[in-house]
Structure formats: structure tokens, C-alpha cells
Amino acid sequence: MVPAGHAGAYQLFNQAVEASRYIDMYDSPPGSVDINWPASGSGAWYNGEIYITDPTPWGEPTLYHEYGHFIMDVYADLPTFDYCNGICDTGGCGHCIWHPETGYIHHMEGVPNFFADVQSAYWNRDDSYGFETHSATADTYPVSQRDEIEGITASILWDLYDSPADNQHNDNPRDNLSLGFDEIWNVTTNYDPGGPSYDYPMTIHQFWDGFYSFYPGYRQGLWSIFAEHHIQKDFTAPTNPTSVYSSSHSTYTWSNDRTIRFYWSGASDNLSGVDGYGIWVSETSTGNPSAVIDEEGTSHTTSSLVDGTSWYFHIRTADNAGNWNSGAVHRGPYYIDGTAPTGLIQINGGDTYTRSRTVTLNLSASDNLSGLYQMRFANPESLYSVWEAYKTTKTWTLRDLDGARRVYVQYKDHAGNVSTSVYDDIRLDRQAPTGSIVVNGGDAYTNSQTVELTLSASDSASGVSQMCFGNFGESWTPWETYGTVKTWLLKDIEGWRRVYVRFKDHAGNTNGTAQYYDAITLDRIRPTGDISINSEESYTNSRGVTLTLTADDSGSGVSEMLVANLGVSGSVWEPLTGTKAWELKDLDENQYVGVMYKDRANNLSYTYIDSIILDRIEPTGTVVINSGDPQTWVRYVTLGLNASDSNGLDGMRFSNNNLNWCPWEPFMTTKTDWCMTAHGGMFRPGVKTVYVQFMDPAGNVSTSCTDDIECVGGAFNPPMSGVLILLDEE
Known part of the structure; x- marks a missing residue:
């Protein structure tokens, strides 16, 4: 009913028409409700009909708000309450969006507030209601039950309706739904919570149940919006990953990579969704990571780990509601060895030289963790050989060049760590001295x-x-x-x-x-030889003699001789000769001359000696004719001889003139038949002289010894003229 002549009636009518058109877009319109204007009092309210006073400034939001009460009355059987029931903060205000109410008043007022809110073209959400900004943490009064605040209820419905970009929450926005009016209308008008008193949602929790049931695909978004308003609906822990593995390492297998890369999948949460994962890398096989989200994705790379054989990866899941899985997934052990082996090399046991290109490498290496695995070698200016199993000796071929040669070795452990190159040197010498x-x-x-x-x-x-x-x-x-x-x-x-x-x-x-x-x-054999003085004569009357020297050596041959008078020093070695002039000692006696021979090997012969009597003294003697007779009548006489010499007498000779001598003859004391006319004698009577000389073995001749006798008689007369007389001359 519109009083005639009132301009406000037309405005209200137009707004009611627009509102009805909007609501008619949805299924199952609740029907029509009467609007009373102007009503007595102040404000606007619903009590079976809509009452709007004048001159309250009102518009479509007010109309929609009161229409929301009509809907709650029709569908939720929620009658109008006396809002100013003594529990509001300010009496007579109508209702307070941030004040906790009793029963389900928050829902009854929350839905009408939302109905007004959707008419954003006519209503600024930042004014008196401020649904987005009035969360539990911003309430003026202490709040013990956030789900009993009508402002929060309206704000939840608004967040389901609006776009994510319209979110005005200040803390970690999670409004990710933008559904419009259909879903909210459907739940509000069609969900039967199954309770004994009502057929439609009467609290925000019943609205949750209806939306959760009608729209399972939006459950996480629904939870997010509720959680944003500090109403927690997720109390179930998420599941842990079903697949956890490392792309870089394998269990029970050595690796030199100190950082391990893990990937996982299969964790789930059927409501708030997986928020992240707690990670713990330890040296124990069991245990849970702390309730701190370390990773939000599905991979993790550890920090650099120290060497060891007991590294384990532990992971457990947290959902967006803060629920943590009580257990964890464990993977391990992983063996880490990032320390390279150390080692030495010796060529041919440490020899300095070799005459062969083929050598033996003596190898010694150690690795405290994963253990020695392989080795490889190289000559300078060449590539390393292929890896081969580690052992303590290796036959190796040096570079084909005499001189200083070097061999390198590298060791690898089971983790793949490679040692620095170590080497040894050896000199290759293939040339003989x-x-x-x-x-x-x-x-x-x-x-x-x-x-x-x-x-x-x-x-x-x-x-x-x-x-x-x-x-x-x-x-x-x-x-x-x-x-x-x-x-x-x-x-x-x-x-x-x-x-x-x-x-x-x-x-x-x-x-x-x-x-x-x-x-x-x-040649150790002495030479042999001999010596002869004056050809083996026994006497000599001269110091100068001739030595005849003979020597023989079948080995090296005689080269020198040493000649000496017995008892006389000073002789020297001289070349061997067959003869040698030699001077005896200046003594008339039996003298000895010795000789030694030396061969070319310096072997000395025995001393060979020869002797000779040196006699330089003349014999002495006398001669007597016919026993001393003064005269002789015959030419032949007898000579009486007397002579002496220290070495004896060796001969005598006679002469009648001391010139013509008869031959030497052995010494005798008597010489018979000496012819006075021979050997220089003359046929002439008179006194005649007989000469005699004595000679010793040394050849010394005495001076002439004489004796005289008178020759008388015809035997001494010269022969007659012309008559040849043969004389017996000796």
C-alpha cells in the first residue's frame, strides 16, 4: 500500500520492482511479501511483513536485507527476534554485526546482511557493516564464539559470492571462490540439515554442511573462506607422500655428491589441502621432522652433508589447517663420501733407472669411507688410460724415449671421488756402458x-x-x-x-x-843360463877377460843380465849379450865372476858362477948344464932345471941365443940331449950359454935363466968348405 501523493512511495516501488526481477532470476522464488511504508518508529524491520519508516535513508540494500528476513522466515522458519534484547553494546541500535549473539541469531541476521551486500552497486561494504574487515581478531569486544557473530556469517557468504580480487582481508588471503548467487541460494533454500526443528540451515555450521555436501569440488575453497574467518572445519591430518625417491642418490650406494635431491608425490588432504612438508635429514633411521613447513613443493635438495654411511631423509605432511601427519616417510641410508682417495706410486720399487720400457708400478692408496675402486695411468703428453680395478701392482710401458720418464696415476673410490694426480719418475736408459x-x-x-x-x-x-x-x-x-x-x-x-x-x-x-x-x-819359470870365463880357462894373467854368456827362457824370453865379481857391488842390469869383456878384481888369486839372468816377466835366474885364477907373477928358476961341469966335448948336454910358481909350472922352453926358442914343453927337472948348436947355437968352440924360460898355468913367462959351459973339441969345429954336413937340429 502506497499513500497517495508521497514521493517516497514511488522510489520504494521502483526498488521493489528491481529487487523482484533480480530474485526472479533464481529458482523457487519464495513468494511475495508486503512492504509497509511509512511505518511508525524508526529504522526498518521484518515481522511477517517489511516495515520501513520515514524519513530513514533507505535503498535497495535495506529492501534486500529485510527481504532476507522474509526468506529466512519462509525457508528456515526463523521468526523475527527482538534485537535489542539487552545484550547489544548499544541499546536501540537494531543489531550489531560484530557482537556475539545467542542461538542462531547470527545466521538469521547474517543472511539478510548478505542479501543487502550483494547489491554492491548501491552499498559500500566499507561503511557501517564492513563484513570483510570485521573478523574475530578485529572485534571490539572479546569474542569467544566466532561462529556466533552475524558479521562473520555475512562476510563468509560474501566471500563465496565475490571474486578473489575483491578480497579485503589483511592476513594471508585465501578467498579463492567466486561463485555468484546460485550456490548460496541453493544451499540456503534446499539443504535440510536433518535436525528435529528445522528443514533449512539455521547456523553457519549447518550452512557449511550443506555447501560441503552439495559442492564437493569447492570444499577446499569453502574451508579456506571459513578458516579466513577463524572458523576451523578441518581436523583431519593429511596423508604422507606415497612415493619418495632421490634422483641423485641410491640407498646403500656410495656417492660423492654431498647434496641429495629428493622428489615425492601422493600426499593428499581431502579438505584444506596439502600446505607443505616438514623435512629432516639426519643420521638416524627413524624420527619425525619438526612441525615446521620446510618445503611447499614436491622436491628438496639437502644442504651439503658431511661424509658418512647413515644419512636418512624424513618427510611428513601438513595441511592448510595446520594438521600434521603424526608419522613420517623415511628413506635411507644414503652413503656420502666426498673425500678423494690419497695414494702414492713407485716405479720398479723406487728404482732410479730402468733399461726396459716395460716397468712395474708399485701402487699404494687409501680411502677411509667408500674404499678404493679403480685407477688409471698416463705418461706425460698422453691421455689417461681407461679406468681399471685397483690393485697394488701394474705393468706399464714407458714412453719410447731414453731419459727421464714420468708416470701419473689417479685413484677413484666407490663414491666416484678422483684423487689428484700423483707421479713417480725413473730414467729410461737402454744404452750399454x-x-x-x-x-x-x-x-x-x-x-x-x-x-x-x-x-x-x-x-x-x-x-x-x-x-x-x-x-x-x-x-x-x-x-x-x-x-x-x-x-x-x-x-x-x-x-x-x-x-x-x-x-x-x-x-x-x-x-x-x-x-x-x-x-x-x-811366466813364473826362472830363466836358465851359464857363464864361461875365457872359454873355460883355469888361469889368466890379465884382469881383462872375456865372458861367454848363455841363457834360455821358454816363456817371456831373457831380456837382461847382471854380472858381478864375487864380493863386489855396484853392478847394474844390462841387456843380454852373448859375450862380454870383463875386468877381474885386482888380486892375484882364484877369482869368481857371477851372472843372473832376468826374463821379460822379471823372473830371476839362479846365479851362475865361473872362476879363473888371476896370476900375474912370473915363475922363478935356475938351469945347470951337465950338473955344473965346466967343459963339454960333445954337443949334447943334460940340463938340470929348478923352478917355482905359486900356481905351479905349466911349461918351459930353451934357447942357445935367447932368441930362437924351442917349443914349449912340460916342465921337468931334467932336460937331456940338449944340442948346444941348435936353436941359435953355433959351431964354434968356446964358452956357450944355455937359456931357459919357465911358464906357469896363467901364461906368465919367467925371465931367461942361464948357465954357461965351455965347449971344446972338434965337435964344435965348423964343417969343411964344400962339404955338406947334415946337422941334427931340434
Whole structure:
């Protein structure tokens, strides 16, 4: 009913028409309700009909709000209450959107407030109601039951209706639904909570149940909006992930990657949804992560872990309502070893030199965790070999070039850590040393089985290290340290002896078949010989004699001799000759001359001696003719002889003129039949002289000894003229 002539009636009529058109867009309109204007009193209200007073400034929101009461009356059987019932903060205000009410008044007022709110073109939500900004935390009065505040109820319905961009909450907005009016109308008018008193939602919790039942696809958004208004509807913990795995590591398997990457899936929450996950990486196999969200996604990379064999990954799920799964998913153990092995290498046991490209590598490495796994090698300027199983020795081929050679090695453990390259050096020397040997300074002969070897050797690469020796036809001696002098024992056989030497360098190279040797003649046999003075004469009257010297040596040959008078020093060795002029001592006596011979091996002969009597004193003597007779009548006389010499008399001779001598003849004390006319005698009577000389064995001749006798008679007359007389001359 519209009083005639009142302008407000027309405005109210137009607004009612617009409102009815809007509501007619939805199913099952509740029917019509009477509007009374102007009503007595103040404000606007519903009490079976809508009452609007004048001059209250009103519009469509007011009309919709009161129409909302009509809907609640029709569908929810909620009658009009006396709002100012003594529990409001200000008496006579109507109702308060932030004040807790009793029973279900919050819902009865919340729906009408929402109806007014949807007419946003005519109503500023930031004015007197402020549904979005009045949450429990902003209430003026202490609030113990947030679900009994009509402002919160209206705000929840509004958040279901509006777009997410329209959210004005200040804390962590979770208004992610924008449904419009249909779903809200459907729940409000069609959901039967099944209670004994009402057939429609009467509290915000019953509205939750209806919306949760009618629209399961919007449950998480519904929960989010309720939670935003501090009404918690999710008390069930989410499930933990059903699949948890690492893309970088495997359990019970070593890895050198200290950070482990995990992925998971399958966690679920049927209401508020999964909010995130608590993560704990520990060295224990069980235990729950703390109730702190560490990851919101479905992957996690650990921080850098220390080495160890007991790393475990624990994960549990939290939902958006703050519920945590009471258990956790555990994965492990994961073995971490980020420390590389350490090791050493020796070539040929640490030798400095080698003569072969093929060497033995002595390997030593350690790894405290995952253990040694593989190794690989390289010569300088070449790539590493392929990885192979670790062992303590390895046969390796050096680079084909004499000189300093280096070999590198790297070790890998089971976690894949690779050590730094370590190396060892060795000098490759494949050239044999060269050298020489000289026996006894180059002598051709020796009289001793023990000789001195002079050695010289050189090796430009590794140097000379050892030497060994051998006589011809005999085995080699053991190797000994190289030196330049060596005492050696020749083979115990006279003759030409050869001594061999072999040299070895530090790399083990020897001169092999290129043997070095020297030879010497071993001669330990004395030479033999003889000496003869004056061709074996027994006497000499001269100090100067001739020595006849003979010597023989079948080995090295006689080279020198030493001649000396017995008891006289100062003789020197001189070359061997067959004869030698020699001077005896200046003594008339039996003299001895000795000689020693030396061969080329310096062997000395025994002393060979010869003797001769030096006699330089003339014999003395006398001669007597016919026993001293003064005269003789015949030419033949008898001579009486007397002579002496220390060495005896060896001969005598006679002459009648001291010039013509008869031949020497052995000394006798009597000479018969000496012819006075022979050997210089004359046929003439008169006194005649007989001469005699004596000679000793040394050849000394005495002065002439004489005796006279007178020759008378015709026997001494000269022969007649013309008559040949044959004389008996001796």
C-alpha cells in the first residue's frame, strides 16, 4: 500500500520492482511479501511483513536485507527476534554485526546482511557493516564464539559470492571462490540439515554442511573462506607422500655428491589441502621432522652433508589447517663420501733407472669411507688410460724415449671421488756402458798370478754401477761395485792369459757380447843360463877377460843380465849379450865372476858362477948344464932345471941365443940331449950359454935363466968348405 501523493512511495516501488526481477532470476522464488511504508518508529524491520519508516535513508540494500528476513522466515522458519534484547553494546541500535549473539541469531541476521551486500552497486561494504574487515581478531569486544557473530556469517557468504580480487582481508588471503548467487541460494533454500526443528540451515555450521555436501569440488575453497574467518572445519591430518625417491642418490650406494635431491608425490588432504612438508635429514633411521613447513613443493635438495654411511631423509605432511601427519616417510641410508682417495706410486720399487720400457708400478692408496675402486695411468703428453680395478701392482710401458720418464696415476673410490694426480719418475736408459781394461799397466808379461787391473768405463745416461770379471774359459764373477782398480788372480797356467770385464750401468744395461779384455803372459819359470870365463880357462894373467854368456827362457824370453865379481857391488842390469869383456878384481888369486839372468816377466835366474885364477907373477928358476961341469966335448948336454910358481909350472922352453926358442914343453927337472948348436947355437968352440924360460898355468913367462959351459973339441969345429954336413937340429 502506497499513500497517495508521497514521493517516497514511488522510489520504494521502483526498488521493489528491481529487487523482484533480480530474485526472479533464481529458482523457487519464495513468494511475495508486503512492504509497509511509512511505518511508525524508526529504522526498518521484518515481522511477517517489511516495515520501513520515514524519513530513514533507505535503498535497495535495506529492501534486500529485510527481504532476507522474509526468506529466512519462509525457508528456515526463523521468526523475527527482538534485537535489542539487552545484550547489544548499544541499546536501540537494531543489531550489531560484530557482537556475539545467542542461538542462531547470527545466521538469521547474517543472511539478510548478505542479501543487502550483494547489491554492491548501491552499498559500500566499507561503511557501517564492513563484513570483510570485521573478523574475530578485529572485534571490539572479546569474542569467544566466532561462529556466533552475524558479521562473520555475512562476510563468509560474501566471500563465496565475490571474486578473489575483491578480497579485503589483511592476513594471508585465501578467498579463492567466486561463485555468484546460485550456490548460496541453493544451499540456503534446499539443504535440510536433518535436525528435529528445522528443514533449512539455521547456523553457519549447518550452512557449511550443506555447501560441503552439495559442492564437493569447492570444499577446499569453502574451508579456506571459513578458516579466513577463524572458523576451523578441518581436523583431519593429511596423508604422507606415497612415493619418495632421490634422483641423485641410491640407498646403500656410495656417492660423492654431498647434496641429495629428493622428489615425492601422493600426499593428499581431502579438505584444506596439502600446505607443505616438514623435512629432516639426519643420521638416524627413524624420527619425525619438526612441525615446521620446510618445503611447499614436491622436491628438496639437502644442504651439503658431511661424509658418512647413515644419512636418512624424513618427510611428513601438513595441511592448510595446520594438521600434521603424526608419522613420517623415511628413506635411507644414503652413503656420502666426498673425500678423494690419497695414494702414492713407485716405479720398479723406487728404482732410479730402468733399461726396459716395460716397468712395474708399485701402487699404494687409501680411502677411509667408500674404499678404493679403480685407477688409471698416463705418461706425460698422453691421455689417461681407461679406468681399471685397483690393485697394488701394474705393468706399464714407458714412453719410447731414453731419459727421464714420468708416470701419473689417479685413484677413484666407490663414491666416484678422483684423487689428484700423483707421479713417480725413473730414467729410461737402454744404452750399454763402454769401457776398457788394462792388466798391470799394459805390461806384456808378469811373473805373478796376481795382477792389477786398471779399469775405465762411462755411461752418459745412468752412469756406471757395477763390473764383473772372468778369465778366458772360466765363469764370470759376481757383480761388484764399479771401481777403477781391481786386484785379480790369473788362471793358474803359464802362458798367454786373457782377462775379461763387463760393465753394468744403474739401469742394468751391460756391454753384453761387446766384452772388454786385455791379455798378459804369465811366466813364473826362472830363466836358465851359464857363464864361461875365457872359454873355460883355469888361469889368466890379465884382469881383462872375456865372458861367454848363455841363457834360455821358454816363456817371456831373457831380456837382461847382471854380472858381478864375487864380493863386489855396484853392478847394474844390462841387456843380454852373448859375450862380454870383463875386468877381474885386482888380486892375484882364484877369482869368481857371477851372472843372473832376468826374463821379460822379471823372473830371476839362479846365479851362475865361473872362476879363473888371476896370476900375474912370473915363475922363478935356475938351469945347470951337465950338473955344473965346466967343459963339454960333445954337443949334447943334460940340463938340470929348478923352478917355482905359486900356481905351479905349466911349461918351459930353451934357447942357445935367447932368441930362437924351442917349443914349449912340460916342465921337468931334467932336460937331456940338449944340442948346444941348435936353436941359435953355433959351431964354434968356446964358452956357450944355455937359456931357459919357465911358464906357469896363467901364461906368465919367467925371465931367461942361464948357465954357461965351455965347449971344446972338434965337435964344435965348423964343417969343411964344400962339404955338406947334415946337422941334427931340434
